[in-house]
Amino acid sequence: MNLQEDKFFTKPAVVWLLAMLCCALWGSAFPSIKTGYALFQIPQGEFQTQILFAGSRFFFAGVLTVLFGSMLGRKLLLPQKGSWKRISMLGLFQTILQYIPFYIGLAHTSGVKSSILVGTNVFLSLLIACLIFKQETLTGRKVLGSVIGFSGVVLVNLSGAGLDSQFSFLGEGMILISTVSTAFSAVLMKHLSQQDDPVMLSGYQFLFGGAVLAALGFAFGGRITTWNFPGASLLFYLAFLSAAAYSLWSILLKYNPVSRVTVFGFMNPVFGVILSALILNERQQAFGLKAVAALALVSLGIYIVNSAAAARPQKDGLSNI
Template identity: 60%
Template sequence: MKETKEVWMQKTVVVWLGALLCCALWGSAFPCIKIGYQLFEIGAKDVATQILFAGARFFLAGVLAILFGSVLNKKPLLPRKGAIGRIVWLSFLQTVLQYLFFYIGLAHTSGVKASIIEGVNVFIAILVASLIFHQEKLTARKMIGCVIGFAGVVLVNVNGSGMDAGISFFGEGFIFLSTVAYAFSSVFLKRYSKEDNPVMLSGYQFVTGGIIMMLCGFGMGGTLTHVTPAGIAMLLYLALVSAVAYSLWGVLLKYNPISKVAVFGFMNPVFGVILSAILLNEAGTIGAMCLVALVLVCVGIYIVNKGERRK
């Protein structure tokens, strides 16, 4: 049964559909977070409350992931004693470090530059998996596919505004560090999934990381004072996005090379632009450049996955 599931999860159509679903959900988070800020009346520069908001989102995401996993396994999804340390380490990398660096960095740079730097996480994940942990081989085909996909990320974000030559450690530097934390979390999630259920790991690391982020937000002076039913509904949706997408992403990483899955991360900003145009009435952001970017990202994903299929 285990072998059948492993073979099924390695099928190209399953990887493509599963990874694209994750990226579509993550892409929807970009405009929905903005809507959430509006509903909770969180200011653009109120980093403390943004971190508090993110912590609440991830705590709820963890609870949902644990509930879903328990239903699917037909028994409570509980961590083994040996998994506690792995959960804490994952939550530190994936939730706490990544998002603390991201939110603080975003307050000191433009959204365009942040999105482009975030696109580097695919390169870093593949390099870390190949050169440091030796989980797979680094090939010219993988790097070519990544370069083409990254070109799409740059195109979809460059719209004549938000770009300049200025670089700051607390701005662009922190955004880059968030990508490094994400890359290492992907590698460790794949490694830990050999011994533990990836949905269990996702759920408990979100709960742990969410609590830490809420405490950080409170400690920095953050407060959620304007609470409405619409705001709570949006918070629950964002929690659902994280619970479903990260759990599914973890399952895909468990059964496939990191490069084969991570390369789909280039689709996040593409989905983000398209869904922002729909949900935030930013129709002007979709044009010929966006379509070219989508083509480049798809070509990059195809090249990387074609190499994996041949092997």
């Protein structure tokens, strides 16, 4: 991308609009995946087929991303010889370690609860960027914002209004493992996109990660035996939303500080809660007092983190891996 495009993707209005679009697409994934389980008749405990389903989705997302990048650049989007190590590293965190536990966890807990737990990746990304990769400075206001945001996660696990204090490893535990991987992938994309085109990285890590997920699911006995037009259409939509959202998100991460982009992640649980309520009939959880209060805390925490990032310049240096 040239200097003009560089400036374009750092404009506040552009960052705001594109980041919100990404979060709306990701928010729609929560109810869409659960609907996909029903359309393809995938049982709750059949994690092998769930992983096969995920692998199919992300492999097709990789195909769409490469096609999009090729049309954008008017030539076939291909990785350089030295890019495969970075692609495999990103694919490990962004697809394999993120979505194996995510698909298992989503099958064992509600879409509303999952979407709010996933929102904590904003704070984890900030801590990883500051403490491990040294991309930003960790301040007291950022820590305060992280604590307030995490308190929303604690609140959503309290009993009442359909949101209980139960915590299972296969449910909430898997979602949290996925969230940690999501946080690492965001910081890795910021780092690796300084050496490679971010759309290329997104496309080929999807192809790599999707193929690995599909192979693992099939090897352990996963099979998708029910195919119909609604199911195939939903699978295409899931592939499209991943291709579009991750391509745009990776471009934003390349040209902006991690905190400036990932701070919009608080909209993931907001969109996830609203869409889960409408599509999955989880209205009691979505509009209960504790759920609304939890979302308010998450939003307040992100506001504090964002104001802290804006008040202090970010570091440009990136650590080596």
